[in-house]
Amino acid sequence: MRKKVKNNVSWVGYMDWELQQFHGDEYSIINGSSQNSYLIEEEKTVLIDTVWAPHSFDFIDNLKQEIDLNKIDYIIANHGEIDHSGVLPALMEEIPDTPIYCTANAVKSLEGQFGKRGWNFHVVKTGDTLDIGNGKQLVFVEMRMLHWPDSMATYLTGDNILFSNDAFGQHFAVEELFNDKANQCILMKEAMKYYTNILNPFSPLVAKKIKEIVGLNLPIDMIAPSHGAVWRENPLQIVEKYAEWAEAYQEDQVTIAYDTMWEGTAKIAHRIADEIHKQSPDTVVKVFNVTKTDKNEIMTEVFKSKAIAVGSPTVGNDILTGIAGWMAFLKSLKFKNKKAAAFGCYGWSGGSVKILKEKLDEAGFNVVDEDITSLWNPDETDFEKIPALVKNLLA
The missing domain is CATH 3.40.50.360 (Flavodoxin domain)
Structure with missing residues (x-):
């Protein structure tokens, strides 16, 4: 079931209430999680990321109820890890010639995991753009080592949405989708837990990347990560938290x-x-x-x-x-x-x-x-x- 994010942008992901472990048994899930995929329907139709392979049937079946798959013009693969790319093999069997936009490292990780299947890859780097019609563009921002070498974020002009992939996310199932609808204590606890256990080793890169994103002067009205709540109320609060957390954070504890x-x-x-x-x-x-x-x-x-x-x-x-x-x-x-x-x-x-x-x-x-x-x-x-x-x- 799709959920409206903003204007012609919808959430078409999977709300994973039963998930208890992640990254094998390395990360504990206490409050559920979500695998967020987004659909943009302007003059061009764009799918941003997919979900984990165990939910392949649900994802594709639900997507077919929302849209003719052949109308998907572009697929954006912000990150090759299988919780975001797991459905790509099944999806590409349905629409095999659809262009996939990703980083050069993402081509390596996707082909490394799924084999060389002749997919139509289009390699992008920071600052590259893709026109999707109605005066809107996608702007790509490499997010190397946040938390894989292949990671990137995608920014939608006009609607001012940053699809940040694993950055700014949480393993937290929020059926209502948005941060202002979530329990605030749990939201920030899960955001900090996520940062600590996944991103903290890369804190020097986090600090640099935040400065780079700010330097692009892109107005950000929403941050839509690949796990957890979409930040629509004061979205930059999580960016500010990351900036604070990246600087050898500590409390009186x-x-x-x-x-x-x-x-x-x-x-x-x-x-x-x-x-x-x-x-x-x-x-x-x-x-x-x-x-x-x-x-x-x-x-x-x-x-x-x-x-x-x-x-x-x-x-x-x-x-x-x-x-x-x-x-x-x-x-x-x-x-x-x-x-x-x-x-x-x-x-x-x-x-x-x-x-x-x-x-x-x-x-x-x-x-x-x-x-x-x-x-x-x-x-x-x-x-x-x-x-x-x-x-x-x-x-």
């Missing part, structure tokens, strides 16, 4: 993440939290067992934090595997300008705290010298070291 075997490391974690409250009552403190809490939710809290403390007991002269996997993910997100501390227990031999400090340093954190390394179960001697650790962590 500390996140404590740990795993534990026999609760000793857990005790240290909670005593550190207590001490932070004593030394800085206004600082927000979050405490998570990484094996019992969704990793994407934890990383969103790390993104908001000015400092973190990470704990693990020693097992097999190493850290627990739950923490090890979590630390690998932490490193991949490339957080900047945040402090970190390490803590943990050991029995027959130690080593976990040293390993944690090394991994935190490799992940780009400023690691404080102080740590808490407890033999067997922590006692008051161990707890007495916590104030100095917290003082340095908050400094």
Whole structure:
């Protein structure tokens, strides 16, 4: 079912209420999501992106109810990832000669995923335009590494809509389509979670791209991403948020993440939290067992934090595997300008705290010298070291 976006622009995507995981099992979906595809019907008819292959039948069948597929003059492939391109093979069987406008890298990714099928590719770069009639044009803007090398955005003149693909999106199902109709708390939480877990590694590029888009002097009345709500009420608010988030964002918050075997490391974690409250009552403190809490939710809290403390007991002269996997993910997100501390227990031999400090340093954190390394179960001697650790962590 189509939903009107503005004038001759319609949403023809898929509202995915049942989706629970994304990127394999790497990203958790809590509030549903959407795969947004858009139809522009001016003198020329344009389809912007498709949806994921499992919804191929629904998408094409619904599209046929709205329009004769042979009337589609152009297809815009803003990004080759299969949640946006999955239906292309089935669609191109119906309309095989339809021109596909995309970046040079998108040709590589589409042919890499679906094979060389002789599709009619038209390669575009930033500033290229496509006349669609009635005085309107599409303007293409490369969005390299936001978040694939093939990504681009498409701007519709006249209606002043930026089809931003994965930038400015959220995994959030909004049946009413628009940001002003969505729950605002959930919307911004999901937008931040999306940025943290998908785009944060590319923050330097985000900052540059925002400056480039602003430099094009294109009036933007709407931002229509490929997931989640369309920004029509104050659409530049999400651009402003991205600009803020891209600059080593932090709030007055500390996140404590740990795993534990026999609760000793857990005790240290909670005593550190207590001490932070004593030394800085206004600082927000979050405490998570990484094996019992969704990793994407934890990383969103790390993104908001000015400092973190990470704990693990020693097992097999190493850290627990739950923490090890979590630390690998932490490193991949490339957080900047945040402090970190390490803590943990050991029995027959130690080593976990040293390993944690090394991994935190490799992940780009400023690691404080102080740590808490407890033999067997922590006692008051161990707890007495916590104030100095917290003082340095908050400094």
